[in-house]
Amino acid sequence: SQKIEQNSEALNIQEGKTATLTCNYTNYSPAYLQWYRQDPGRGPVFLLLIRENEKEKRKERLKVTFDTTLKQSLFHITASQPADSATYLCALESGGYNKLIFGAGTRLAVHP
């Protein structure tokens, strides 16, 4: 069956360290993978999109990798700050680009 899996346990790190979040998927062959941030009671906010032919994408302190052989994406936040504390969702396209399939998200807590 098709699955998208993200670390269900919260990730707790110290301010200034690099946070690494994992997204694994099975039985999908997505052309694109996206990462979103979600704060409590709010809608997800788009962060980055990476295509299947791109190994890595960067935006300021964010970096995403996409390994279609391992069927895995890694999301890194360097020099993390308490303001980065949120739930991070990975999502991949399915069904001819008309819908996104989301993972359950990983909650990140950055401590001062």
Next chain:
Amino acid sequence: DAGVTQSPTHLIKTRGQHVTLRCSPISGHKSVSWYQQVLGQGPQFIFQYYEKEERGRGNFPDRFSARQFPNYSSELNVNALLLGDSALYLCASSPRQGPLYGYTFGSGTRLTVV
């Protein structure tokens, strides 16, 4: 520029009732999608509309329906509400069909069915 706006923000309904949720996309965005998010889970796709036509439907019963208007705003309707329909309903807009531009989500409508 206003983001995606959804109304109402919160709603309490009784089992068996009907509900209509509304969404206004970002100006110029022609694609609107609806997602349901249950606490502790990621959003689950319900519908996508592009240029007023349904372009995608998720695995939801026929009690769920939607439409998009000429100004690209959209409504999600749910009939015969069940307790399990309690969730955050999210609307997302994008300039075109497809994921290349990322989706801009509204803050959602929190529906509670009692």
